[in-house]
Amino acid sequence: MDSVETYLADILAAIRPLPPRELALADALGAVLTDDVAARYPLPSFDNSAMDGYAVRAADVATATEDSPVVLPVDGEVAAGDTGPRDLVPGSVIRIMTGAPMPAGADAVVQVELTDGGTERVTIHGSVEAGHAVRLTGGDAQPGDLLLPAGTRLRAVHVGLLAAAGHGTVRARPRPRVTVISTGNELVEPGAELIRGRIWESNATMLAAAAREAGCPARRYPIVRDTTDALLAAVQDALAGADLLVTSGGVSMGGEHDVVKAALGTLGTVTFRKVAMQPGMPQGFGTVGPAATPIFTLPGNPVSAYVSFCLFVRPALDALQDSYEERAKPGQAVLAGPARSPAERRSFLRGVLDGPAGLVTPVSGQASHQLASLARANALIIVPEHITSLDAGETVDVLELP
Numbered sequence: 001m002d003s004v005e006t007y008l009a010d011i012l013a014a015i016r017p018l019p020p021r022e023l024a025l026a027d028a029l030g031a032v033l034t035d036d037v038a039a040r041y042p043l044p045s046f047d048n049s050a051m052d053g054y055a056v057r058a059a060d061v062a063t064a065t066e067d068s069p070v071v072l073p074v075d076g077e078v079a080a081g082d083t084g085p086r087d088l089v090p091g092s093v094i095r096i097m098t099g100a101p102m103p104a105g106a107d108a109v110v111q112v113e114l115t116d117g118g119t120e121r122v123t124i125h126g127s128v129e130a131g132h133a134v135r136l137t138g139g140d141a142q143p144g145d146l147l148l149p150a151g152t153r154l155r156a157v158h159v160g161l162l163a164a165a166g167h168g169t170v171r172a173r174p175r176p177r178v179t180v181i182s183t184g185n186e187l188v189e190p191g192a193e194l195i196r197g198r199i200w201e202s203n204a205t206m207l208a209a210a211a212r213e214a215g216c217p218a219r220r221y222p223i224v225r226d227t228t229d230a231l232l233a234a235v236q237d238a239l240a241g242a243d244l245l246v247t248s249g250g251v252s253m254g255g256e257h258d259v260v261k262a263a264l265g266t267l268g269t270v271t272f273r274k275v276a277m278q279p280g281m282p283q284g285f286g287t288v289g290p291a292a293t294p295i296f297t298l299p300g301n302p303v304s305a306y307v308s309f310c311l312f313v314r315p316a317l318d319a320l321q322d323s324y325e326e327r328a329k330p331g332q333a334v335l336a337g338p339a340r341s342p343a344e345r346r347s348f349l350r351g352v353l354d355g356p357a358g359l360v361t362p363v364s365g366q367a368s369h370q371l372a373s374l375a376r377a378n379a380l381i382i383v384p385e386h387i388t389s390l391d392a393g394e395t396v397d398v399l400e401l402p
């Protein structure tokens with residue numbers, strides 16, 4: 001059996017990052033920059049007003065006070081979006097709105113609150129320094145300044161900055177597109193009528209949602225029956241629109257019923273291994289198709305499938321954007337109840353973590369088909385390979401679930 005670390009390291013070593021593409025900003029959220037982005041223009045690109053008020057020469061209002069205001073003629077107004085040249089005649093003011101270009105000759109803005117708001121003549125009750133309420137050209141960034149370094153995963157603010165800096169597109173590695181294929185003769189569409197012996201499909205539904213929760217576009221492929229031909233056709237078909245494939249089921253030790261193992265084993269690129277963990281011991285990984293698309297063959301039990309997704313598929317999604325980083329070490333908490341674990345396997349028990357109290361309680365129902373129990377948990381309790389039982393009060397590592 002391989003350790004969790006060995007298996008993950010082999011997966012990461014086999015993944016080639018997706019090539020960068022020129023992405024529209026609407027598609028850029030979550031993409032990872034492959035190049036530094038520098039400012040091409042000053043930001044802002046022209047001197048403009050930070051407030052609604054009056055563009056002035058500071059010298060003209062230098063004596064203004066509450067008791068002894070200065071009264072000046074108002075020579076029209078300039079609003080955000082106005083582009084025509086405006087000159088301030090000394091001894092007058094121009095009404096100005098936030099974001100409007102500063103008239104030539106004006107060196108400050110008196111905010112409207114310091115005035116009577118006049119339109120023909122304005123009474124100004126205070127002085128301002130030169131530069132007051134003026135946003136200077138390049139005050140946020142100068143041409144050539146580094147705005148976003150290569151490797152940045154684009155968040156909303158980053159996308160906003162790209163737009164503000166005049167970029168309509170950006171070169172980045174997009175979020176990988178995920179397709180999840182469930183196999184099994186027993187599977188029925190969620191919500192459809194069920195007869196005894198069948199179950200509602202839940203893994204592909206869950207794992208596609210988990211991929212979306214991780215920020216990736218994801219879809220669930222229609223249920224595939226347990227035949228080699230059906231599976232190979234599905235994989236072939238799914239390759240077209242996916243950067244990563246996940247299958248569920250068909251990888252246990254049950255011989256001819258384990259169609260994923262039988263079918264993909266013949267491709268020569270997917271290897272099936274036992275990983276020293278519980279749940280999720282039978283694992284398969286490889287690459288398929290012309291783009292060497294990674295494919296994970298996860299075990300069919302829903303808890304095994306989900307835990308495997310968290311431990312292996314999630315890091316692979318990051319690696320496809322060349323942005324895999326070992327996640328922060330697991331947290332620690334005190335066990336509120338006893339826990340058992342098989343020898344020689346690392347257990348990922350389902351638990352309810354009370355972060356502020358530093359306590360974690362194993363949920364009842366730790367079998368790998370018990371999705372209801374998993375749904376009650378918010379954390380995985382990690383029990384190392386050499387430990388088979390733990391008592392309440394012992395400190396354990398915990399991984400918080402998304």
Ligand code: AMP
Pocket residue numbers: 182183184186187199200201202203204248249250251252299300301302369
């Ligand atoms: P398998 O790995 O195909 O042997 O399946 C192991 C267990 O997981 C069996 O009880 C299956 O019925 C169940 N199972 C497999 N695929 C799914 C699925 N997509 N949704 C829910 N349960 C599944």
Ligand code: MG
Pocket residue numbers: 183184185249250257300
């Ligand atoms: Mg099956």
